[in-house]
Amino acid sequence: MTSSRPDRAVTHALLLLFSFIAVLPIVAIVLTALNGSHTAVGGIELPQPLSLHALSRAWDTANFSSTLVSSAIIAIGTTILTVTISVLAGYAFAILRFPGRNLLFALVLVGLVVPREAMIIPLYYDVNSYASFLSGTYAIVVLAETGILVAFGVFWMRAFFAAVPRSLIDAATLDGANPFTVLRRVLLKPAWPAVLTLIVLIFLWSWNEFLLPLVLLAGSPEHQTAPVSLALFTGRTTRDVPGLAAGSLIVAAPVLLLYVVFQRQFIRGVMSGAVKG
Amino acid sequence: MNDPETIRALQPSVVASTQARERVGRRRRDHRSRADRAFGRSLSGYLFLLPVFAVYVPFVLLPLVHTAFLSLYQWNGLTPGTWAGFANYRALWSDPQLASAFVHSAVLVVFYAVLPIALALFLVSVMSRARIRGAGPYRTLLFLPQIVPTVVVAIAWRWIFAPDGPLNQLLQAIGLGGLARAWLGDFTFALPAVGVIGTWALYGLCMVLFIAGLQKIPQSLYDAAQMDGAGPFAEFLAVTLPGLRGELVVAGTLTIAAAVSSFDLVYVATNGGPGDATTVPSLLVYRLAFSDGRVGGAAAVGTTIAALVFAITMVIRHFGRSPAERDAFA
Numbered sequence: 307m308t309s310s311r312p313d314r315a316v317t318h319a320l321l322l323l324f325s326f327i328a329v330l331p332i333v334a335i336v337l338t339a340l341n342g343s344h345t346a347v348g349g350i351e352l353p354q355p356l357s358l359h360a361l362s363r364a365w366d367t368a369n370f371s372s373t374l375v376s377s378a379i380i381a382i383g384t385t386i387l388t389v390t391i392s393v394l395a396g397y398a399f400a401i402l403r404f405p406g407r408n409l410l411f412a413l414v415l416v417g418l419v420v421p422r423e424a425m426i427i428p429l430y431y432d433v434n435s436y437a438s439f440l441s442g443t444y445a446i447v448v449l450a451e452t453g454i455l456v457a458f459g460v461f462w463m464r465a466f467f468a469a470v471p472r473s474l475i476d477a478a479t480l481d482g483a484n485p486f487t488v489l490r491r492v493l494l495k496p497a498w499p500a501v502l503t504l505i506v507l508i509f510l511w512s513w514n515e516f517l518l519p520l521v522l523l524a525g526s527p528e529h530q531t532a533p534v535s536l537a538l539f540t541g542r543t544t545r546d547v548p549g550l551a552a553g554s555l556i557v558a559a560p561v562l563l564l565y566v567v568f569q570r571q572f573i574r575g576v577m578s579g580a581v582k583g
Numbered sequence: 584m585n586d587p588e589t590i591r592a593l594q595p596s597v598v599a600s601t602q603a604r605e606r607v608g609r610r611r612r613d614h615r616s617r618a619d620r621a622f623g624r625s626l627s628g629y630l631f632l633l634p635v636f637a638v639y640v641p642f643v644l645l646p647l648v649h650t651a652f653l654s655l656y657q658w659n660g661l662t663p664g665t666w667a668g669f670a671n672y673r674a675l676w677s678d679p680q681l682a683s684a685f686v687h688s689a690v691l692v693v694f695y696a697v698l699p700i701a702l703a704l705f706l707v708s709v710m711s712r713a714r715i716r717g718a719g720p721y722r723t724l725l726f727l728p729q730i731v732p733t734v735v736v737a738i739a740w741r742w743i744f745a746p747d748g749p750l751n752q753l754l755q756a757i758g759l760g761g762l763a764r765a766w767l768g769d770f771t772f773a774l775p776a777v778g779v780i781g782t783w784a785l786y787g788l789c790m791v792l793f794i795a796g797l798q799k800i801p802q803s804l805y806d807a808a809q810m811d812g813a814g815p816f817a818e819f820l821a822v823t824l825p826g827l828r829g830e831l832v833v834a835g836t837l838t839i840a841a842a843v844s845s846f847d848l849v850y851v852a853t854n855g856g857p858g859d860a861t862t863v864p865s866l867l868v869y870r871l872a873f874s875d876g877r878v879g880g881a882a883a884v885g886t887t888i889a890a891l892v893f894a895i896t897m898v899i900r901h902f903g904r905s906p907a908e909r910d911a912f913a
Contacts, residue, residue: 316709316710317709317710320706320709320710321710321718321721322721324706324725324786324787324790325720325721325724325725325787326724327783328724328725328727328728328783328786328787329724329727331736331739331740331743331783332727332728332731332735332739334739334742334743334749335735335738335739335742338742387638390634391634391635391638392635394631394632394634394635395631395632395634395635397631398627398628398631398632399632402627402628402631403628404626404628404629407628410632410636413644414635414639416644417639417643419840419889419892419893419896420643420647420889421840421843421844421865421885421888421889421892422844422846423844423846423864423865423868423869423884423885423888423889424646424647424650424885424886424888424889425642425643425646425647425650425885426646426868426869426872426885427646427649427650427653427868427872427878427881427882427885428645428646428649428650428653429642429646430872430873431660431878432646432649449638449642450642452638452642453638453639453641453642453643454642454643456635456638456639457639460635484627485627485628485631486627510730513732514732514733516732516733516734516846516847516850517846517847517865517869520869521869521873524873533732533733533734533735534734536734536735536738537734537737537847537850537851540734540737540738540741540851541854547742547745550738550742551738551739551742553738554734554735554738554739557732557734557735558731558732558735561730561731561732562730562731565727565730569723569726572726572729572730573722573723573726573791576726576729576788577791577792577795577833
């Protein structure tokens with residue numbers, strides 16, 4: 307079937323229209339954030355005059371200089387921990403032979419469908435009573451987020467390692483290399499694109515995580531993440547639309563920048579069947 | 584008293600470990616037998632898994648089990664709890680606030696899963712007649728709602744739905760000002776309005792998935808369908824829909840899971856209001872457990888959410904298999 311010109315024109319018109327709808331609210335927020343006027347903006351219009359006033363006002367009122375640092379610490383910590391242990395486990399599940407391998411892998415995959423709502427209650431109460439040194443710390447948020455994200459990490463890295471030609475591994479093993487050396491010397495380099503995708507996705511999911519930091523850091527607002535602080539700030543102010551828009555822009559900016567650079571990785575990863583929280 | 588026989592009789596474990604040590608020593612001397620190397624390999628397998636399970640078990644699996652356990656108690660979070668049997672689960676039916684939250688969740692499934700998938704399927708099947716070239720930039724834009732923090736999405740739409748917001752201004756501009764209202768503050772329209780946000784957030788993902796799937800359907804199948812005189816609708820049923828089976832499974836799992844546990848969006852957009860008009864089970868877990876002191880009830884809601892997500896995932900994956908795979912499995 308050769309597609310006729312009108313067919314192709316309709317396709318592109320539809321794609322254009324629905325792409326436009328998908329970005330419109332986000333573009334509107336950015337424009338509102340840069341608007342100089344104090345009053346709530348009704349429609350979508352170019353900022354007149356262009357101003358960073360709302361941004362600096364939001365920066366001060368919502369304490370972003372502290373919450374962005376908290377978000378960065380938690381997201382980077384979660385990413386390093388999750389990716390490291392996922393590479394190790396993904397490699398073991400794909401390459402090494404040991405009793406109970408399939409059962410343990412199935413157990414890890416359960417994590418793909420565990421909703422945060424079904425783990426947050428004991429997490430909060432048990433940490434407070436049995437591990438109070440962890441309560442309200444960055445560490446507990448990093449550990450909880452890693453726990454929930456590691457299922458995808460293992461699933462993703464196992465799929466990569468399972469596709470590696472067996473001969474590559476056998477050759478190294480015959481040379482007397484132990485499993486860890488094989489991973490480090492032989493497989494880490496070809497695995498880099500898969501690892502990079504995982505890094506980008508875990509960082510995004512951790513940055514956008516909401517319920518876990520909301521509950522686990524409820525008692526220590528000085529450690530609270532930027533998205534949760536913005537939500538709490540939203541509850542207090544509803545009239546200052548440019549201020550809220552500016553806050554939104556500040557919270558979204560890091561992941562938007564990351565998306566500009568790594569969009570291929572984002573899309574490939576999420577489409578592989580990841581269950582986003 | 585200290586002769587070897589007595590020690591052996593008294594401490595069999597010491598003896599066993601001594602014997603084991605001797606065995607290992609012998610094997611070392613044998614320059615490592617094959618069995619020994621297999622043992623070493625399986626041991627290193629577990630070592631590689633240790634870090635994952637050290638985090639996954641205490642921070643996900645045990646809390647999951649503990650939630651199910653707590654759901655059988657009445658507990659206010661402070662004083663010792665009392666055994667409640669299945670009373671917390673019976674309350675999911677009998678307590679109107681809890682029951683209505685699950686009904687709201689079902690409504691959201693329509694907006695989060697059914698509408699985006701149907702819309703994306705329709706658009707993609709219209710496009711399938713013209714094979715899509717240069718979809719890259721569209722893909723980037725369509726995918727954007729997946730990237731933006733949900734808090735930001737909720738703030739943007741609160742503004743769009745506000746009494747003096749863009750939606751009402753648009754309605755006034757086209758002479759439908761009578762329809763203008765505070766959408767998220769309206770008892771009838773708040774839930775569908777939250778649903779619309781979900782539809783907006785997820786249709787792009789479905790489209791990107793289906794466009795990718797479409798590229799993998801061989802052109803020859805469409806040619807064959809045309810030769811058989813199939814119209815657009817028959818072609819859709821015979822070629823496009825079966826060809827997108829895998830993508831439909833992924834889209835269905837992602838969107839329904841998003842609908843059933845949609846805490847962030849509802850928390851920021853409406854916080855369950857007005858009244859309980861947009862209260863969903865996720866929100867109840869948070870409210871009951873951390874402000875109402877009804878931890879057992881919250882745990883029952885949380886356990887039910889987990890069971891629902893798990894069951895729905897299983898069902899979708901089952902029906903997502905090709906008929907041949909299903910037969911092999913049955």
